[in-house]
Each structure stands twice: as structure tokens, then as C-alpha cells.
Amino acid sequence: MEAHAGTEGSAQAEAEAEAEDSLRRFAAIWGRAVYPLTATSMTRAELESYLRPLARVLSDALSADRFDPRAAVPVGAALVGAHCTDPEALPSILGIIDAYLVLYCPPGGGLPADEARARCSRLQHAVAVGFSQALRERTLNEQESISRAALAAQADAERALAASEARFRAVFEGAAVGIGIADLDGRVVEVNDALSRMFGGEKHVMQRTVSEWAHPDNAATTGALNGELVRGERDGYHIEKAYPRADGSVLWANLQVSLLRDATGGPQYQLALLEDITERRRLLHRLRHEATHDALTGLPNRALFFERLDQALAATAETDAPVVSAATAAPAPPEQGADGGTPGDRSHRAAAPATGAPASTDGGGTGPGRRIGLCYLDLDGFKAVNDSLGHAVGDRLLVAVAERLRDCLTTPDQLVARIGGDEFVALYTDPPSLEAVTDLAGRILSALSAPVLLDGRELPVHGSIGIVLTPTASHAAADVLRSADITMYRAKELGGNRYEVADPDADARAITRHSLTNRLPGALERGEFFVEYQPLIGLSDGVVHGAEALVRWGHPVHGVLGPDRFIPLAEHTGQIVPLGRWVLEQAVRQAEVWQRNHHGARAPRVNVNLSPIQLHHPDLVAEVTRVLDDSGLAPESLCLEVTESALIGADQDALKPLRRIADLGVEIALDDFGTGYSNLSSLRWLPVSVLKLDRAFSRGMSHHPADPVDLKIVEGIVSLAHGLGLSVTVEGVETSAQADYLRDLGCDTGQGWFYGRPAPPEQLGTLLLADAS
Numbered sequence: 001m002e003a004h005a006g007t008e009g010s011a012q013a014e015a016e017a018e019a020e021d022s023l024r025r026f027a028a029i030w031g032r033a034v035y036p037l038t039a040t041s042m043t044r045a046e047l048e049s050y051l052r053p054l055a056r057v058l059s060d061a062l063s064a065d066r067f068d069p070r071a072a073v074p075v076g077a078a079l080v081g082a083h084c085t086d087p088e089a090l091p092s093i094l095g096i097i098d099a100y101l102v103l104y105c106p107p108g109g110g111l112p113a114d115e116a117r118a119r120c121s122r123l124q125h126a127v128a129v130g131f132s133q134a135l136r137e138r139t140l141n142e143q144e145s146i147s148r149a150a151l152a153a154q155a156d157a158e159r160a161l162a163a164s165e166a167r168f169r170a171v172f173e174g175a176a177v178g179i180g181i182a183d184l185d186g187r188v189v190e191v192n193d194a195l196s197r198m199f200g201g202e203k204h205v206m207q208r209t210v211s212e213w214a215h216p217d218n219a220a221t222t223g224a225l226n227g228e229l230v231r232g233e234r235d236g237y238h239i240e241k242a243y244p245r246a247d248g249s250v251l252w253a254n255l256q257v258s259l260l261r262d263a264t265g266g267p268q269y270q271l272a273l274l275e276d277i278t279e280r281r282r283l284l285h286r287l288r289h290e291a292t293h294d295a296l297t298g299l300p301n302r303a304l305f306f307e308r309l310d311q312a313l314a315a316t317a318e319t320d321a322p323v324v325s326a327a328t329a330a331p332a333p334p335e336q337g338a339d340g341g342t343p344g345d346r347s348h349r350a351a352a353p354a355t356g357a358p359a360s361t362d363g364g365g366t367g368p369g370r371r372i373g374l375c376y377l378d379l380d381g382f383k384a385v386n387d388s389l390g391h392a393v394g395d396r397l398l399v400a401v402a403e404r405l406r407d408c409l410t411t412p413d414q415l416v417a418r419i420g421g422d423e424f425v426a427l428y429t430d431p432p433s434l435e436a437v438t439d440l441a442g443r444i445l446s447a448l449s450a451p452v453l454l455d456g457r458e459l460p461v462h463g464s465i466g467i468v469l470t471p472t473a474s475h476a477a478a479d480v481l482r483s484a485d486i487t488m489y490r491a492k493e494l495g496g497n498r499y500e501v502a503d504p505d506a507d508a509r510a511i512t513r514h515s516l517t518n519r520l521p522g523a524l525e526r527g528e529f530f531v532e533y534q535p536l537i538g539l540s541d542g543v544v545h546g547a548e549a550l551v552r553w554g555h556p557v558h559g560v561l562g563p564d565r566f567i568p569l570a571e572h573t574g575q576i577v578p579l580g581r582w583v584l585e586q587a588v589r590q591a592e593v594w595q596r597n598h599h600g601a602r603a604p605r606v607n608v609n610l611s612p613i614q615l616h617h618p619d620l621v622a623e624v625t626r627v628l629d630d631s632g633l634a635p636e637s638l639c640l641e642v643t644e645s646a647l648i649g650a651d652q653d654a655l656k657p658l659r660r661i662a663d664l665g666v667e668i669a670l671d672d673f674g675t676g677y678s679n680l681s682s683l684r685w686l687p688v689s690v691l692k693l694d695r696a697f698s699r700g701m702s703h704h705p706a707d708p709v710d711l712k713i714v715e716g717i718v719s720l721a722h723g724l725g726l727s728v729t730v731e732g733v734e735t736s737a738q739a740d741y742l743r744d745l746g747c748d749t750g751q752g753w754f755y756g757r758p759a760p761p762e763q764l765g766t767l768l769l770a771d772a773s
Contacts, residue, residue: 019059019105022104022105023052023055023056023059023104023105024052025104026055026059026100026101026104026105027048027049027051027052027054027055028048029096029100029104030048030051030055030093030096030097030100031044031047031048031051032044033092033093033095033096034047034051034079034084034089034092034093034096035047037084037086037088037089037092038082038083038084038086038089039083039085039086040082040083040084042082047082050082054075054078054079055105057071057072057074057075058072058075058097058101058105058123058127059101059105061119061123062101062102062105062107062116062119062120062123063105063107063108063111067119067122069119069122069123069125069126070126071126072123072126072127072130073126073127073129073130073133074130075126075127075130076093076126076127076128076129076130076131076132076133076134077130077131077133077134078130079093079127079130079131079134080131080134080135080138081134085135085138090128090131090132090280090283093127093131094124094127094128094287097120097123097124097127098120098121098124101120101123102116102117102120107119112420114301114420115302117295118291118292118301118303121287121290121291122287122291122303124287125284125287125288125291128280128283128284128287129284132277132280132284136254136275136277139176139177139275140177140238140254140256140273140275143175143176143177143179143273144256144258144273146175147172147175147179147271147273148258172190172192173192173193175192175194176194177194177273177274177275178191178192178194178195178196178197178198178253178272178273178274178275178276179191179192179194179195179271179272179273179274180192180195180205180271180272180274181260181269181270181271181272182209182210182269182270182272183268183269183270184230184267184268184269184270185209186209186210186211186212186226186230186270187209188205188206188208188209188210189269191205191206195274198245198251198253198274198276199243199245199246199251200245200246200247201246204245204246210226210270211223211226213243213244215241215242215243215244215250217242217250218241218242222239222241225237225239225257226257226270229257229259229267229270230259230267230270231267232259232261232266232267234259235258235259236256236257236258236259237256237257238254238255238256238257239255240252240253240254240255240277241253241255250278251276251278252276252277252278252281253274253275253276253277253278254274254275254277255272255273255274256272256273257270257271257272257273258270258271258273259271291303292304292307294402294417294418296395296398296399296418297398297399297401297402297418298402299402299405299406299416299417299418299424300415300416300417300418301417301418301419302417302418302419302420304417305415305417305419305425305427306477308415308427308429309372309374309427309477309480309481310477312370312372312427312429312430312472313372313472313476313477313480314472370429370430370471370472371430371431371469371470371471371472372427372428372429372430372431372468372469372470372472372480373427373428373431373434373436373437373440373467373468373469374425374426374427374428374437374467374468374469374480374481374484375425375426375428375437375440375441375444375465375466375467375484375499376423376425376465376466376467376468376481376484376485376487376488377405377423377424377425377426377444377463377464377465377488378422378423378424378463378464378488378492379401379422379461379462379463380462380463380464380492380496380497381462382394382397382421382422385397385459389459393454393455393459396454397452397454397459397461398418398422400452400454400461401424401448401452401461402416402418402424404447404448405424405426405444405447407447408426408440408443408444408447409426410440410443413428413429413430413431414426414427414428414429414440415427415429425481425484426440426441426444428440431469434467434469434501437467437469438467438499438501441465441467441499442499444463444465445462445463445465445497445498445499448461448462448463449462462496462497463496463497464488464489464491464492464496464497464498464499465488465491465498465499465500466483466484466485466486466487466488466489466490466491466499466500466502467484467487467499467500467501467502468480468483468484468487468501468502469501469502470483470502483502484502486502487500487501487502487503488500490503512558513569515557516555516558516561516565516566516569517569517572517573519555520566520569520570520573520575521573521575523553523555524575524578524579524582528553528554528555528556529551529552529553529554529579529582529583530551530552530554531549531550531551531552531583531586531587531590531761532549532550532552532758532759532760533547533548533549533550533590533606533758533759533760533761533763533764534547534548534550534751534756534757534758534759535547535751535755535756535764536548536604536607536729536749536750536751537749537750537751537755537756538748538749539739539742539743539747539748539749539750540743540748544604544764545604545605545749546604546605546606546607546639546749547604547606547607547764548606548607548608548609548641548751549583549586549587549590549606549607549608549609550563550609550758551563551567551579551583552758553565553566567611571611571612571613574613576611576613576614577613577614577617580610580611580614581623583608583609584608584623584624584627585627587606587608588606588608588627588628588631588633588638589631590606590761591604591605591606591631591633591637591638592631592632592633593761594606594761594764595633595634595637603637604637604764605636605637605638605639605667606637606638606639607639607640607641607669608638608639608640608641609640609641609671610640610641610642612642612643612645612646615642615646615654615657615658616654620657620661621657621660621661624638624640624661624664624666625664628664628666634665635664635665635666636665636666636667638666638667639666639667639668639669639690640661640666640667640668640669641669641671641692642658642668642669642670642671642688643671643672644670644671644672644673644674645672647670647682647686647688655686655687658687659687661687662687662689667689667690668687668688668689668690669688669689669690669691669692669729670683670686670688670690670691670692671692672692672694673691673692673693673694673717674693674694674696674697674717683720683721683724683726684724688726689725689726689727690726690727690728690729691717691721691726691727691728691729692729692730692731693714693717693728693729693730693731693747694731694732695730695731695732695752696732697710697713697714697717697730698710698714698730698731698732698733698738698741698742698752699732701737701738701741701742702734702735702737702738703735703737704737706737706741711741711745714730714742714745714747715745715746718745718746718747719746722746727748727749728746728747728748728749729747729748729749729750729751730742730747730749730750730751730752731751731752732751732752733750733751733752733753733754733755734752734753734754735754736754738750738752738754739754
């Protein structure tokens, strides 16, 4: 154990050393790029050491479980502190982060590459913000200090009028930032060359008062701040402000305004320092756009979608009436028959799909408040396009789909985003009704109805849409998206190229299925499955001829589940193979116990259901042989039941394993006979010895008189089976009338609640003792 712990510690130390080396290499690349643009007394090696902890901050932020780009803001400020203030420094800094951060410091935890790139872009945004803020404060502080000193020197004319005028002019004219002086009425008194260049000419500046330098993008508080300043109520203010240039373009500036007072302390002039941040603002907007928009289609991405969804959900949360979320509703209870199973119990059959009308989601009864509508779209068959034509064609198809989706939006409160792969969402903020949301979904399906023409090839494109309409206070964003996702898959299951509206009951069933699917792989190891047995009774003598093994799941939350609840999930996940093997082993072992304890003329056999997936498993014959050899059970005491749909129409190669099992002496039963479209002539060459008639044939015989049509059909099937040397078992025998009719028609064995429900093996032993007596 100590050696194992040492090995783990060594591996962890190696991983930490490798991560530290990656940080060192990233910092070295960063330092080589930035050092020529840095006015510092540090050597390049010292600068690389200075950058290493900053690189660690970026790496930690990139890999954080709760991603917060604001952690990178101090990095930008620290770079300014290292005197990386050359005009070309910021693009170089951001370029190195963009090119090498994800490469040398990749995030762990299985984070998708697209999400890692999006995080990297937002970290660049944060670094740029920190850099800009620090550089702005440094520049403004320096320039304001110089300007104040120059103006103070000018006012102190008695001591150094000429010198102060010269110093003021030098600073005023040579300053990199724009400087302007205005009187208290807002008339511009003087501007420097930098300010004139910013606005496109001195005339454009001088012919306007301060109050006339307005722009619609400015906040309404700008005028109020200036009024407080000229009244002497404040000494200055600092804001970002937009100005119209002479050519009609927009100048964005960092504006610092200070009040200059006279010798008595009264307000006299306004001093304005302006730093042109137009390009920096464009850069930040570009980084923001890249971080919040899909690179392929240009649509908003998952991050921006969730940002808008969170905003919509929080808009009027306090006034909305809460309702039970479909995603958090109690799971649907297991659907059970009177025996804790289902009347048509089979251990390897798919359950019939649930049906029902969607619950009302038009917002009725929820009280006042805003709502949101969501359309979750997944393209039908998109994987086939990628697999057959390549990802390049698939990408072009996605771009074409995105263009069509944009055209479906009709109001500003609608947003369409790509959230991954071929999945898109349309968010409708506060729709007037459910009909408005379904109209949006209908427009989307209609827009996708026409094929997309790529390189002379018409590619059909369709989609399935899940619709959710909910009050804004009802759900968290993840719950809303999950409900829409579940509903979208329900639309796919119904054939696709359609939309479905969220149904809380259907959502709860889907969540329950997901929970069962997740627990299923470990349930066998935890011993949660057990087997019950339903007797097979001879109709002519009333003797127990055998029993069918039926698997049950003792779920710790949902109780005892019949096979119709979990066998389809096991088949879908591949767990049916180990589960079917376990059921076979349990049933054969139990049959051997019955054989040892049986003293009559015929020992009972055991019937075990065989899934179509097991039928095609390459080790099926070897597993059956091994189980029989290990238990010592005679092969004729085992019967494998295979559904009609799995055998009818199967080719000879598919039937070879079953023929080899039949050659061992194991009986093969054709289960659910009559429920499909059987080719009766195929019974001549199928390796079966038993026909099991579906309960549908005995249902019309529950009471006297029986349905004459059912009697004729069963009579014909029995005659055909006996003519081919097959015995006949009938399922669903629940009344004495059914037993009498089936006996008179010549059926061999019966199975159903009339004789016994599925029960532990001990109860079948009681029936055997009764037969022996």
C-alpha cells in the first residue's frame, strides 16, 4: 500500500513539474515578445521571472470550475507596472495569450476546445481592461499633475511668469492627451494640438460650447456632473464619453474634468484632459464579440445565450408566480400491474412508448409576470452528412442553416444562438402567448423545408424542436434548457421534422429514464437484480411443466421495477449482455435445484428470455454450453424464448448460433407468436420446438361464450404447430373459461395469473409438491 501511495505521489509530482515547466516556457515566449517594447531596467530573464506568476494567474483562471475572467484584470495592471507601455505592447501581449495560453496551459476536466478558446478570448478581454485602466490612470495622473503645475505656475506671475508660461506651453502643446480649457459657461477658451487632431480640426471644437458636445451614446448623467462642477459642488469627475468628430464619426475618450479656482477659491475655469480610446474600445468590443459569438456561423454562442437567458429569467423574478419545474418534479412512479410487474411481463422486450397530450403551457393560472419562450432545435440526420460528405460540407450546411434561422426572427425580443454541434436555440423574451412561440417554431421548420444547394448538390435539411414556455420565476436557466432538450428528443422519437411542447409529466419520465440508465451499469454488481418465476402448467393434466424466469430490479428509490422499465435501457446501453448472462446462470442453477428435489416422472424445465442483441452476440453458444456444464442441468430442461420479430425474416447466418444451441438439446420457443407479420412457411426451417401464443389470442376467451373468430384462429395455429411437431404454449391465461377453451383446442401448456403470478422460486416448489401428492 505504501509503494502504491509512493507511486501516486511520484506521478503527482511529475504532473506538477510538467505544469510548472509549461508555465515557464509560456512566460519565456511572452517575455521575448514583450521585452523589446518595455521601458524597464529589468533584464529579459528578470522580466520572464516577473511574468511567470502572471502566467499562473491566467492558467488558473482558464482551468477554474467557476470561470471568472475578472481574475485576469490585475495581470493587465501588472504589465503596466512593469513599464510595458509602448503603443505596440498591448497587441503583442494579447497575441501571445491568444496563440500560446491554451497550448501551454490547457485546461483539464474534459473542457471542450471551443469553450477553452472562448475562455481564452474573455481572459484577453480582461487583461486588456486591466491594462487600459492602469495605463489610463498612470497617463492621466501624470498629465494632470503636469497640467496643474503649469497652470499654477502661470497664476503665480509675480514669481516666475515667463518661466511658468514657457513650461505650461511646452506641456500644453506637447502633451500626448488632448487638453482643453473652457469658462464656466462652457465656451472653449483654448485647446492643444492633440485635442484638435482628435476632433478633426480646431474650428470644429471652438465653435461649440461644452454642452453642445453631446452624443446619443452618452449617459444622461453627464450634464448633471458638469452642472455640479461649474457650481463648485465638486472639484472634478472622470467618465468615458462619446463625441461627434468633424467627419461624422464617433470619438470615444477617457474624460477627466477638473475645476480651476481663482485666488479666492471661486470657480474660474474647466480643465479637460481627453485620452482617445476609440481603437481600444473597438478592440475590446471585438474581443467581446469573439468570446460571445460562434466562430463558424456568427450567431451568438452558448455563453451569450445563457447570459441573455439569465437576464430574462431575472428580469421580474420577484413578481412572477412560482410553479413546479418539470425538471425538478417528482419522478413518475413505476408502472406496475397487480403482481408488481406488468401483465405482459417479459425480461427482454421493449416497452411500448408512452403517449398522452402535453400539459397546458400557455401561462394560464400562473398570475401576473413575464414569461420566456424557448425553441430548442436539433438537425435531423446531420451526423450522416458529416460522415458521408465530410465536416467541411457539414460546416457549410450549418452556415446556411444559421442564415435561415436569422431570417425567422421578427422582433427585437427574439434571439437565435448556436450552442454546439448542430444544436440551435431561439429565445423569445416575454412572448404574448404560446401560439407566438409555436409560430416561431413553425417559421423555423418552414425555413428548413427547402434543400440547401452546395456545389450543385441538394442537401435536405430538417429539424426537431422542443418548445418551453414558462414564467421567468419558475426555473433556473439549466432547468429550462434541459426541459427543452428533453422535449426536442420527444419530437425526434415521434419521427422528427416537427415540434413538441414541453410536458412536465413527459419530462419527469425522461429524467427517471436517465436516472435509471446511469445506475444500470453498477446495479448488477450491487446485487440489485433478482429473478422470479411464473409456472407453465400442462392444460391436459394440470401439472407444472416448468417456469419462465423473469428478472426484476430492486431499485433503492423506485422500488421493484418490471423488465419493461429497464430492459429497453439495458439493450440501448449494451448492459443486456451481462444482465442476460446473469439471468441465464441464475435460472439454470435454480432449475438444477428443482431437478434434484423432484421425484416425479418429469422434472420441470426453465424458460429464459433471449434478447435479440444476445442472439447476435458471438459468445452466445459458448456461454450456454458453459452454464449447462457448470450446473450439470440436462439441456432438454432449458428452453430459450426468442421473440417472433427477432427470428422471422432472419437469414441462415443469423440462425446458425440458435441451430447449434438446439443441436445441444436445448428447446427454442418462438415467443409472442402472432404479434408480427409471420411467414407461416418459415416455421418449417426455423430451429424452434415451441410456439408461445400472445395473450391477444386468449383475450376473447375470458368468458362464455368465447369469440368464435379467436377460437378459429387458435384452432388453426394449434393444428399447424402440431403438424410441424411443435408444442403450443398460451400466455395470459387469467380465467377458468380461458383454460377450458384452450384445453379443448389442444393447446399444450398455459401461463398466466390463473395458475400463478411471478414469484420467488420457493413458491414454485410448493406447486411441485402439490403435483407430487
